[in-house]
Amino acid sequence: MIPAARPAAPGAGDLPIGTGYAPCHHGEILQGVFLDGDGRRCAGLVTLPMAGPGSHAEFVRRPGTASEALTVVPAGRTKAARAAALAVAESAERAGERPCGGELRLTGDVPVGLGMGSSTSDVIATVRAVANSYGLxxxxxxxxxxxxxxxxxxxxxxxxxxxxxxxxxxxRVLEVLGPALPPLVVVGCTLGGGAPVDTLSLPVHTPADVDADQVRAFERLRTLLRRAVATGDVQLLGEVATASASLGQRVLGHPEFEALTGIARRVGAAGVQIAHSGAVAGVLFDPAAPGLRHRVRSCLRALDAHGIPATRTFATLTTTKEILNGPAHRGVDRPAGPDTPRRPARLPAL
Structure with missing residues (x-):
C-alpha cells in the first residue's frame, strides 16, 4: 500500500509532505566490465549490503510555484537537487498534475567519500520522498x-x-545472482587513514578501454560468484572479493592492501573486500567457521598493530550476528569506548 502524503509541518499550512529512505552499502564484492545478454560490454558491480546507516529525505511540495523553485537543506547536495527536479517532473506527469517547487530536507549518517553509496542513498531517498508527496x-x-x-x-x-x-x-540489472548472499561477518575498516576519495579525480575508463583478457577475467569472477551464491560458499565468495579488490588496486593503489590481505590469511578469514571508489574495506568471515569470536578479535588486534582503523563489525544477517555475539556477549557492533581501543567504532556520521 502506498503511504499517503501527509500535511506539512506546523507553519507550512496544508502543503503535502513526502518522506523517503534509502540504505547504504559497504563497498563492492565485485566490480569490473562484463557482458550483457546481447554480448555488449557494460561496467557492472555487486555491492555488499549493510544495515544501519542510511539517508532520510522529506519533501514539502508547494503547488502553484515554479518547478525550478526547489531548495535543498543542507545546501550543496547538488545530486539530490537534480534528483528532486527529475522526480517532480516524473511524479507530476504520473499524477496528472503540474510540476511545482518545494523544499527538500536531507538527514542521515552515511559517511561521505568512503565508497558506501552516500550520494546514491541521498538521491534514492529524495526520489522516494518526492514521489510520496504525490501519493506515488x-x-x-x-x-x-x-x-x-x-x-x-x-x-x-x-x-x-x-x-x-x-x-x-x-x-539496470545485468543478472540476479540468487536470493541472498551467503551469511557473512564483516570486520570493517578504512584504508588511507579514512580520507575521503575524490572519485572525480580517478582515471575514467570506458568498457571499450578494457582489453579482452580483463573482460574474460571479470566474467570468470562473475561465474564463481554466481556459484558461491548458489551453494552458500563463503570461502569462494571471499576469493572472488579478494581478486576483485586486487584488480581494483591498479587504480586505487592502497598502500595497506598487502597488509590487509596478509591479516585475512593469518586469521583464517575468507577474504577481503574494498570499495572501488572509496576507502572503506572489510575482512570477510564465515560465521560457521570454528572459533569465530577469536578470529575476529585477532583480526582487530592485527588491524590495530598495522595502523588500519577498524570501524564496525557487522553481520549480513541477524542470525549471523547472534552466532558472532552469543546471548551473553553483546557490543561487537557498538561504538568503542575509551577503555576498549580495539573494539570497532562506528563509522563517522555526516
Missing part, C-alpha cells in the same frame, strides 16, 4: 533511471536486497 511509489527501474540521470552512475540501493550484478552507469 515509483517502480525500482524508474528510480534507477532517475538516479543515473541525477548522478551519472548509481548503486543498486533501490532494489530489494538480492545480490545483483548491476550496470551502474545504465541503471
Amino acid at each position: 511509489r515509483l517502480p525500482a527501474d524508474t528510480v534507477a533511471r532517475l538516479a543515473v540521470r541525477a548522478e551519472l552512475a548509481c548503486d543498486p540501493l533501490m532494489l530489494d536486497g538480492r545480490p545483483v550484478l548491476f550496470a551502474q552507469r545504465e541503471g
